Amino acid sequence: MPIVQQGSTTAAGTVSSQGIAVDSLISRFSRECADKPPDGYLALRWLEDRYRQVWNAMDWSFATSDAIVQTVAQITSGTVTVTNASTTVSETTTNANGWSVDVEGRYFRATGDNEFYKISGFTNGTPDTLTLDRGYEGSTVTEKGYRIFQNIYSLTTNMGKIQWFVDLYTGAELEQVSQIWLDEAFPNRAGHSTQSEYWAPAGRDANDIYQVELYPIPTELHGIKYRFIEEAPYLTAGGQKLVPQVSESLLRHGWKADYWSWRSGMDDANGQEINWAAREELLFTKELSEMAVKEAQNQPLQKIRLARRYVRHRGVRNYPYRYSHSDTEMGL
Numbered sequence: 120m121p122i123v124q125q126g127s128t129t130a131a132g133t134v135s136s137q138g139i140a141v142d143s144l145i146s147r148f149s150r151e152c153a154d155k156p157p158d159g160y161l162a163l164r165w166l167e168d169r170y171r172q173v174w175n176a177m178d179w180s181f182a183t184s185d186a187i188v189q190t191v192a193q194i195t196s197g198t199v200t201v202t203n204a205s206t207t208v209s210e211t212t213t214n215a216n217g218w219s220v221d222v223e224g225r226y227f228r229a230t231g232d233n234e235f236y237k238i239s240g241f242t243n244g245t246p247d248t249l250t251l252d253r254g255y256e257g258s259t260v261t262e263k264g265y266r267i268f269q270n271i272y273s274l275t276t277n278m279g280k281i282q283w284f285v286d287l288y289t290g291a292e293l294e295q296v297s298q299i300w301l302d303e304a305f306p307n308r309a310g311h312s313t314q315s316e317y318w319a320p321a322g323r324d325a326n327d328i329y330q331v332e333l334y335p336i337p338t339e340l341h342g343i344k345y346r347f348i349e350e351a352p353y354l355t356a357g358g359q360k361l362v363p364q365v366s367e368s369l370l371r372h373g374w375k376a377d378y379w380s381w382r383s384g385m386d387d388a389n390g391q392e393i394n395w396a397a398r399e400e401l402l403f404t405k406e407l408s409e410m411a412v413k414e415a416q417n418q419p420l421q422k423i424r425l426a427r428r429y430v431r432h433r434g435v436r437n438y439p440y441r442y443s444h445s446d447t448e449m450g451l
Contacts, residue, residue: 138363141166141354147367148374155382159356162374167354169373169403173365174351177411178280180418181364182349186275187287190337193311194222194267201229201263204254210246211262218247222267230264232257233307238267270308270336271321278329279350284318287342293318293333301334310335315343369410372403 145166149156156162174182197215199208208227210216220241227249228235234257240250274281284293296317301308312335321330333343354361361370376399383392 138361138365139367140357141359141361142357144361144367144370145356148371148378151375152378155385157378157381161381163354163356165374165377166370168377169370170354170361170365171351172373173369173407173410176407177414178282178348179364179414181362182279183282183346184275184277184349185344185346187342187344188272188274188284188331190272190315190333190339190341190343191225191269192340193269193336193338194218195265198262199229199265200261201255201257202259203257206251206254208249208251208255208265210248213246216247218249218267219243222249225267225269227251228266228268229255229257229260230266233309235308266311268311268336268338270334271330271332273324273326273328273330274345275347276328277349279348281318281320281329281331282346282348284331284343284345286314287344289314291316293343295319298332301332305334308334308336311338312336313339313341366406366410369403369406372399372406376400376403 141163145159145162148166149162157165194217196217198211199216200211201208210218218241220243222238223241225238226235227238236251236253236255238249239252242248242250281295283295285291286293291314293315294317296319298319298321301317301319315333315335315337317334319332319334321332324330376396379392379396379399382388383396
């Protein structure tokens with residue numbers, strides 16, 4: 120689905136770039152190898168593998184960032200002509216709907232229908248037309264109400280793992296569910312609302328960017344803040360900086376473990392290389408564990424609670440008029 124990138128990473132929480140340069144570290148480590156240093160490719164790959172191993176060890180605060188995804192307002196103005204088995208939908212009154220090429224990749228649903236269709240094309244004409252991904256399954260009608268909506272959104276490019284979503288208008292946190300749960304609870308995705316209550320991972324878009332599905336389907340232009348762990352970076356030779364929270368000592372032990380393991384396979388190996396590699400690996404593991412303990416001590420305690428869908432019946436029982444009939448129909 121060709122969806123425009125929504126939101127951007129804020130300055131708060133963005134990973135610092137004021138650490139040690141990649142080339143500087145590799146140069147230091149290689150100088151300890153006397154007359155048997157590795158080639159540049161091996162040296163870089165060892166450093167990158169260890170750096171990514173540290174990065175992926177836990178949800179570090181230094182890798183945490185915030186961003187905002189902005190939902191798209193649905194389009195419902197005017198009426199359309201739909202024809203059974205046809206993939207073409209045309210506006211009844213020319214230029215009355217405000218359609219544009221931006222609707223490509225969104226979804227179309229005719230009023231009163233359970234089915235919805237992906238919009239694969241838009242043609243600016245007299246009248247404007249939409250092309251659906253399959254033939255329309257309902258009856259032919261010349262003046263039909265409709266919705267054009269978007270429920271799947273691409274996030275920031277350096278996404279690793281999402282921690283939470285918060286609606287900026289209500290301050291309410293969205294609940295994470297799976298695609299399987301959404302498909303079982305709301306197979307027709309019939310719910311539309313100004314605020315979504317759920318989010319589910321939805322794969323990656325054509326640009327390999329992480330996507331999520333929001334439900335109920337947003338009906339308005341709306342900001343939703345999310346916090347995420349940045350994806351572990353790949354390293355390149357040059358002046359690229361490592362984050363200062365990952366110590367040179369930690370990376371050195373991991374790099375030297377790989378170096379001695381590599382040396383053990385050479386013709387001039389003396390048999391001690393495996394022991395030296397094991398010792399460096401042990402020191403790497405020890406320092407990484409200490410780093411993780413220190414990080415955990417700085418993390419605030421979090422209250423454990425059941426997901427909203429498991430406890431909402433308590434609210435209905437105690438306050439029977441608090442929830443609308445539409446909520447009950449949606450299984451909320």
